[in-house]
Every structure is written in structure tokens, then in C-alpha cells.
Amino acid sequence: MRYDVLIIGGGPAGNYLAQLLGRKLDVAVVEKKRSFGGKACTGIIGAESFEKLDFPGEAVLNELRGAVFYSKIQSFQIERETPQAYVVDRKVFEAGLAKRAVKRGVDYFMGTSFLGFKNGRAKLQHLNETFEIEADFYVGADGVASTVAKGIGAKSEAEFLKGYEAEIVGEFNKDFTEVWINKEVNPEFFFWVTPVSGDVARVGTFGSLESFRRFLTDRGLKPTSIIEFKAGSVGLGWRQPWVRENVALLGDAALQVKPTTAGGIVFGALCAHHLARAILSGDLSEYERACAGIKKQIAFGLKVRRIFKGMSQEGIERVFEVLGSEEAREVIENHADFDDHLRTFKALAKKPRLLASLLRISPSLIRALV
Ligand SMILES: Cc1cc2nc3c(=O)[nH]c(=O)nc-3n(C[C@H](O)[C@H](O)[C@H](O)COP(=O)(O)OP(=O)(O)OC[C@H]3O[C@@H](n4cnc5c(N)ncnc54)[C@H](O)[C@@H]3O)c2cc1C
Structure with missing residues (x-):
């Protein structure tokens, strides 16, 4: 069998890419599970990204207008009139994307595991039967423990x-x-x-x-x-390279995850757009460069994570005092972006009083911002 693109892994990232490439190229997805869903995932997706990325609306179980933050001794609430995030049913979400992909001509091989590459072909197993698929491009969207990443010798510092x-x-x-x-x-x-x-x-x-x-x-x-x-x-950090010859990694396989919250659905889909463009242009080397914005978000998230890990609960309480203030809550309510934490922090840092307070608590946080 031969395809233009073989996507390994029918999770959110693989299925999202499949429906982007359907109709344009001959695409197949191999998924080792026999049905979608089942993964541990809260399914929170920022509302703005959800609409922009045209995620399947039928998967939405609940709409969230805000969040209540609790430390050991304090709490504050951030709220808006309109939904800020959706909670989705992962099975319906993945199946919704796959249904779209199939309607656009993508072939699915469910219950089929990728075993490795052999002579430039993907070696696959369905029940007791092994077979091969050859493709111009292979995409490893097979999650955090990616077999494809191992196959191309990608290294993790995460x-x-x-x-x-x-x-x-x-x-x-x-x-x-x-x-x-x-x-x-x-x-x-x-x-x-x-x-x-x-x-x-x-x-x-x-x-x-x-x-x-x-x-x-x-x-x-x-x-x-x-x-x-x-x-x-979840893997927080870097796994590189994302591309080797005609193989690319996508989603959790490439650790395209927010280090602050461990959310990965939006970053995977954003990178899928860049990967789809690179595949259509026939040049995968464009993919990593085009994902520079996501890499910046990951790098920022890693700095925040390092600061969080180094902080005592006393430090957390001091951050709560600042972020729970009326001025900070107003900034967060007006500027917070569920999937762009850098933007939120930059908006906070524009307020001199908040900046000075944060600087007193953690000079390294401000350095990370600058
Ligand atoms: C506890 C928890 C809570 C989370 N909550 C959220 C959240 O609220 N919001 C959010 O955005 N993210 C959340 N995440 C992260 C999110 O689940 C991942 O970022 C997302 O699932 C990544 O999608 P993916 O398609 O890259 O990988 P996956 O969802 O892991 O999908 C990979 C697919 O590849 C298949 N596969 C694996 N190996 C092979 C193989 N050899 N052959 C064929 N198929 C294979 C798997 O069966 C799977 O279906 C959470 C994660 C955890 C652990």
C-alpha cells in the first residue's frame, strides 16, 4: 500500500492533521486502539482557540466562565460574562475529527500498531497480521511515549x-x-x-x-x-528534532505541551497547521521554523515552571496577594488568554505597581518576561 502521508496515531493531533490534509492528498491514519478516547485528559480547551481552530462543537460537555484560585490560606476569582474555556468529551472530540477526515477521503486503520520503519516503509500490525505501508511523508502523532520519535532517534530533555x-x-x-x-x-x-x-x-x-x-x-x-x-x-520540555528526513513529529510526540498547565490539544493543532503547510509545499524543514511562536510559548512556560518549582508555599502566598489584588484581577479578566500565558504575563508587567510587587517576589520571573 502507498499513500502521500501516513499519520501514526489517531489522537487529537493526528486526527486534526488528517482532516486538514484530506481532499488535498492521499492520507492514512493508523491507530493502535480499536476505538477513540480513553486517555487521561480533563479536556479543557480555551474558548478562543476552540473557535479559531474549528474544533468539533458536538464534543463540548460544559462551558466555563472563569476560575477560582486557592492557595493554602487565600483565594480569588477570575470571571467573565462569556465562556472562557470548554470541557470536552475526548472520545467524541477525537471521533468528530476522524469523521471529518474520513469524509474528506482519509483512510483509517483502527486497531493497528506501528512497529517501526523498515527500508523506508512503516511496519504495522493488525491483530496477528503484519503488513507495510509506504508513504512520501510519515507523521508521528503517537503521543508522549512515541515509537516514531524513538525510530528517528529524537532525544528528550524533559x-x-x-x-x-x-x-x-x-x-x-x-x-x-x-x-x-x-x-x-x-x-x-x-x-x-x-x-x-x-x-x-x-x-x-x-x-x-x-x-x-x-x-x-x-x-x-x-x-x-x-x-x-x-x-x-506528560512530558514538559524539549524532544528534538521534530523532523528527520521525511518523518515529522506532532503533538505530544514532539512534546508540544504548555509547561504551565500540561495542556497539549491546542499547541498540537496549531503545529498541525504549520505541518500541513510544510507537507503541501513538499519541504518539511519549514515546519520547525514555522512553529517558532509555539517554541517561544514552551520556553516561557518552562521558565515559569522552574520558578514555580523553586518557590516555597510562602512565596506562592505572596504571588496570590499580588494576583488576587483588584488591579491584577482586572488585567487578567481583560487580557488573559487561556492558551497564551506570555500575553497575560506581559499585560500584568505593564502595570508599574504589579511589576514592582512581582519583582520583589521573584526577580527571575521578571527576567523571564523581559
Ligand atoms: C491527566 C491529564 C490531563 C490532561 N488535561 C488536558 C486538558 O485539560 N487540556 C489539554 O489540552 N490537554 C490536556 N492533557 C494533555 C493532552 O491529553 C495531550 O496533550 C493530548 O492528548 C495530545 O494529543 P496527541 O494526539 O498528540 O497524543 P495522544 O492523545 O496521546 O494520542 C496519540 C495516539 O497515538 C496512538 N498510538 C500510540 N502509539 C501508537 C503506535 N505505535 N501505533 C499506532 N498508534 C499509536 C495512541 O493510541 C493515541 O490514540 C492532559 C494530560 C493528562 C495526562
């Missing part, structure tokens, strides 16, 4: 974290996600409580299972009210 997420029954304010930062409970990451409805939320964190369990108790949620539990992992 922090790999284990994530835990549960769907839990309780009482929640359906309009707001909760973000809890208590380094004494979890020094690695924040906790989130993201409502899917008024009585079900997705609760999660990255780090240890023990801190996840402790948070549930502290937040007054019963472990026995969990109706679904998932674990997954």
Missing part, C-alpha cells in the same frame, strides 16, 4: 510527570474551574477541579498518587464517589 485524574460525584459550581496550589501537599503541580456538570467534576494533578488522595480528602471529596479513574503522563 521532565516526565505522571498524572492522575478522576471523575467524581459531588456538588460543584458548573461555571468555574478550581485551581488549588499548596506545595506542602503537592510540590510538583497544582490540583484542578473542573466541573463537567453541577454534580460531576474531573479532579486531577501531576505528581504522586498520595498527594492526589490527600487533596481529595482536604477538598471534602470522597474517594468512594469516584466513578472513573485514569492515569497518564
Whole structure:
């Protein structure tokens, strides 16, 4: 079998690229699972990006107007009139993109694993049968533990974290996600409580299972009210190169993930646009250059992450004092972009009083901005 493009991995990134390239080229997707979904993922996507990227609306389960941030001893709320983010059903999201791709002529091979490259062809396995597909371009959209990345000898300089997420029954304010930062409970990451409805939320964190369990108790949620539990992992940092000869990496396979929140769906889709253009031009070397904006966001996120990791809970409390002030909340409410944290920080730094306060807490944060 022969195609113009073979995409390995039918997750959000692979399926998004497939529907961009359908109708223009002969494209196939191989996905090792027999159906879509199932991955640990809260499914939060910034509303602005969701519309801009034309993500499948049928996947939206809930609309969020804001967030409530909690430290050990303080809290503040950021809210807007209109939805700021959507919570999606990952299975419906992935299937929606795949349906579009199929309608545009893309072939799907479900339940089919990529095993490696052999003489320039992809070696694949479906049940007990192995077969090969040859393509002009191969795309590794096969997630954080990418076999394609290994196949092209890509190297990672990244922090790999284990994530835990549960769907839990309780009482929640359906309009707001909760973000809890208590380094004494979890020094690695924040906790989130993201409502899917008024009585079900997705609760999660990255780090240890023990801190996840402790948070549930502290937040007054019963472990026995969990109706679904998932674990997954994320890579925060760099895996390079993204391109070797006629093979490109996309999405989590290339670690195109926000180091501040571990969200990867939007970055993967943004990079898919650049990759689609590079493939259509026949020159993959354009791809990495075109992703410079995303690389800048990742580099900024990594600096913020380093600062977060080096901060004590006392430092976090001081940041809360600044960000919870009326002036800061106003800036965040007017300028915050769910997927462009650099823009949000720059808007805060334009206010002299806020800049001076942040500078007192963390000179390195300001250096990262400048
Ligand atoms: C706990 C947790 C919560 C998260 N919450 C969010 C969130 O709220 N918002 C957000 O934007 N991001 C979130 N993320 C990150 C998000 O899940 C990823 O960034 C996103 O799934 C990346 O999409 P992808 O298509 O690149 O990779 P994946 O979703 O991992 O898809 C890769 C696909 O490739 C397939 N595959 C793997 N190996 C092979 C092979 N050898 N052959 C064939 N197929 C293969 C897999 O089965 C899979 O379907 C979260 C992650 C975790 C762990």
C-alpha cells in the first residue's frame, strides 16, 4: 500500500492533521486502539482557540466562565460574562475529527500498531497480521511515549510527570474551574477541579498518587464517589528534532505541551497547521521554523515552571496577594488568554505597581518576561 502521508496515531493531533490534509492528498491514519478516547485528559480547551481552530462543537460537555484560585490560606476569582474555556468529551472530540477526515477521503486503520520503519516503509500490525505501508511523508502523532520519535532517534530533555485524574460525584459550581496550589501537599503541580456538570467534576494533578488522595480528602471529596479513574503522563520540555528526513513529529510526540498547565490539544493543532503547510509545499524543514511562536510559548512556560518549582508555599502566598489584588484581577479578566500565558504575563508587567510587587517576589520571573 502507498499513500502521500501516513499519520501514526489517531489522537487529537493526528486526527486534526488528517482532516486538514484530506481532499488535498492521499492520507492514512493508523491507530493502535480499536476505538477513540480513553486517555487521561480533563479536556479543557480555551474558548478562543476552540473557535479559531474549528474544533468539533458536538464534543463540548460544559462551558466555563472563569476560575477560582486557592492557595493554602487565600483565594480569588477570575470571571467573565462569556465562556472562557470548554470541557470536552475526548472520545467524541477525537471521533468528530476522524469523521471529518474520513469524509474528506482519509483512510483509517483502527486497531493497528506501528512497529517501526523498515527500508523506508512503516511496519504495522493488525491483530496477528503484519503488513507495510509506504508513504512520501510519515507523521508521528503517537503521543508522549512515541515509537516514531524513538525510530528517528529524537532525544528528550524533559521532565516526565505522571498524572492522575478522576471523575467524581459531588456538588460543584458548573461555571468555574478550581485551581488549588499548596506545595506542602503537592510540590510538583497544582490540583484542578473542573466541573463537567453541577454534580460531576474531573479532579486531577501531576505528581504522586498520595498527594492526589490527600487533596481529595482536604477538598471534602470522597474517594468512594469516584466513578472513573485514569492515569497518564506528560512530558514538559524539549524532544528534538521534530523532523528527520521525511518523518515529522506532532503533538505530544514532539512534546508540544504548555509547561504551565500540561495542556497539549491546542499547541498540537496549531503545529498541525504549520505541518500541513510544510507537507503541501513538499519541504518539511519549514515546519520547525514555522512553529517558532509555539517554541517561544514552551520556553516561557518552562521558565515559569522552574520558578514555580523553586518557590516555597510562602512565596506562592505572596504571588496570590499580588494576583488576587483588584488591579491584577482586572488585567487578567481583560487580557488573559487561556492558551497564551506570555500575553497575560506581559499585560500584568505593564502595570508599574504589579511589576514592582512581582519583582520583589521573584526577580527571575521578571527576567523571564523581559
Ligand atoms: C491527566 C491529564 C490531563 C490532561 N488535561 C488536558 C486538558 O485539560 N487540556 C489539554 O489540552 N490537554 C490536556 N492533557 C494533555 C493532552 O491529553 C495531550 O496533550 C493530548 O492528548 C495530545 O494529543 P496527541 O494526539 O498528540 O497524543 P495522544 O492523545 O496521546 O494520542 C496519540 C495516539 O497515538 C496512538 N498510538 C500510540 N502509539 C501508537 C503506535 N505505535 N501505533 C499506532 N498508534 C499509536 C495512541 O493510541 C493515541 O490514540 C492532559 C494530560 C493528562 C495526562
